[in-house]
Amino acid sequence: MSAGLRARGVGVVIDGTPILDGVDLDVAAGEVVVLVGPNGAGKSTLLSVLTGDVAPTTGTVELDGRPVASYRARELARRRAVLLQQQRLAFGFRAREVVEMGRAPWHRSAEAERDLEVVAAAEERADVAHLATRLFPTLSGGEQARVSMARVLAQSTTLLLLDEPTAALDLQHQEAVLRVAREEAAAGAAVVVVLHDLSLAAAYADRVCVLAAGRLRASGTPREVVTPALLSEVYQHPVDVVEHAGHLVVVPVRPPRAPATAPAAAAPAVPVPSADPHQEQPCPAT
Amino acid sequence: MTTTLQREVAATPRGRVRSVTGGIGLIGVLAAALVVACVLSAATGQFPIPPGEVLGSVLHRLGLDLGPLPTHPQAENNLWNVRFPRVVMTAIVGAALATAGALMQGVFGNPLAEPGVVGVSSGAAVAAATVIVFSLDFAGSWTIAVCAFAGGLVTTLVVYVMARDDGRTEVVTLVLTGVAVNAITSAGLSFLLFLANTSAREEIVFWTLGSLNGSRWAEVQVVTPLVVVGVVAALVLARQLDLLALGDRAARHVGVDVERLRMICIVLVALLTAAGVAFCGVIAFVGLVVPHLVRLVAGPGHRVLVPASALGGAVLLVLADLWARTAIANADLPIGMLTSLVGGPFFFWLLRRARRTAGGWA
């Protein structure tokens, strides 16, 4: 019996194609685990196994010592909140109403008394309080993502599963969302975040798990995992890791840009040949 | 310690962003409109009975000695045996159709879903026509209702399975599924017409047109409990239907047992549609127009949408029936034809809008 999330030997096969294979993952209370990996590595699939949406072909997932599949929907909703990669809403609810949907699992419980306060706090933390009366479908992608984040926070759970919460966000809000994730962990929650920005991952993760082609390629502290050798191999692109102000910063190695040939005033009618990024960089197979 | 960003924007005060009084007001207005429409409809007919006398007659039956009694010698008899059963039937069927529409749209997460449009009504009508053609009578006066329910349930399930993909229903898929289902059911109906004798044939034609003419108390007694169960159940499910707007997965993540909710709603849609179709035939588009108008006024929350749609559907159909009876002297236009005449263009308009906003339903 342990608090937190525990996946053992998780494998998923869809239509005969293995998507995940033998993934072990532990997420303890108070911890932020960041999941990274190339497109199609299986991050979202792994997350949907952890949420209980997809039953793994092999392996087990336990939440607080019980198989995830054994929970009733509402019971599970009181323990874990999920931010999906894509938000959708079928009708024109207002942003506040969407955030309030996060309180649904607590309806008719003692917790419901705190609804107003929790919703207000969640909106504040996701910086969407000023959007409360707006219709959700009319919000920008980033605003929708933040409103959904507020909904997830309003659920007041001890496990948070966030699939690319920063994908549509500007720089300021990317940092804010990950700060909130850290605060949740500090308050005792277990947090799993899927990210693409490796610098962001290194800055906020307790542990970074690298998924590649459906397998867990590496798992450890940012300093153990965020290394040029590993990342260059996994992403099939040369990567540098530099240290700046105490943080690891991941920089893809890029060819120098061709200097501008013609001065702007005497721009010729002939288009300047631009560097073709697809041709320029043959990836060394590492 | 919480993260907040400095921002000079006034936050909305805590609590509701849609006024509760607005929703209750709408329901109140619709309830009042329903009473007025019913009295008006009962007062109008071959010979007019003043609305005051209509009210008086009802109040006297309820044991209240208020208002004038009808003066025309035939009035009392005509009111209670012809007009009232028809008005009550119309109101109940209107409520059933609009509620079925609201439910179906909630389950599909698509404002274009409607029992008539996707072919559930005609599925129920085929089953009901079968009862007529083969003179089935295994459940007494309930036989038609039972079969219409079975037909509606099967069609709803088929539409659901066919139109649903990856937890969502695309508009195009839904409409095309409706086209296919309607093609099959109209073939079935044609076949039954071919098999039927003259009198049954006449009765079947009436399904396809939809008519409230000749409603009897015995039929009202069959339809009423079905509709009451359907509307009350829809009210109970209102909160969960709101959450379904998030999509199947996200709804599950906030604690909705999606599979169970969906099955219950499909049964309810079939029940309400069958209640509408069993004795009155196919009356399309009520379930499309009414919930849409309610959403425009009071927003998409089902706690207001469901009761307001039920009342609004009743009002709309009572008024439409009044129009059907009075538009042309001495003629009783088929109500289903009228609702389609108005609802069809409305559906066009919705489709165009849906295409423009590509899923961003407002």
Ligand SMILES: Nc1ncnc2c1ncn2[C@@H]1O[C@H](COP(=O)(O)OP(=O)(O)O)[C@@H](O)[C@H]1O
């Ligand atoms: N339902 C499915 N059917 C077939 N293939 C799928 C399905 N879901 C995911 N995949 C495939 O599995 C791989 C991993 O997908 P996903 O977990 O979404 O990757 P990501 O790491 O980018 O989130 C992809 O190649 C995707 O095409």
Ligand SMILES: [Mg+2]
């Ligand atoms: Mg993904």
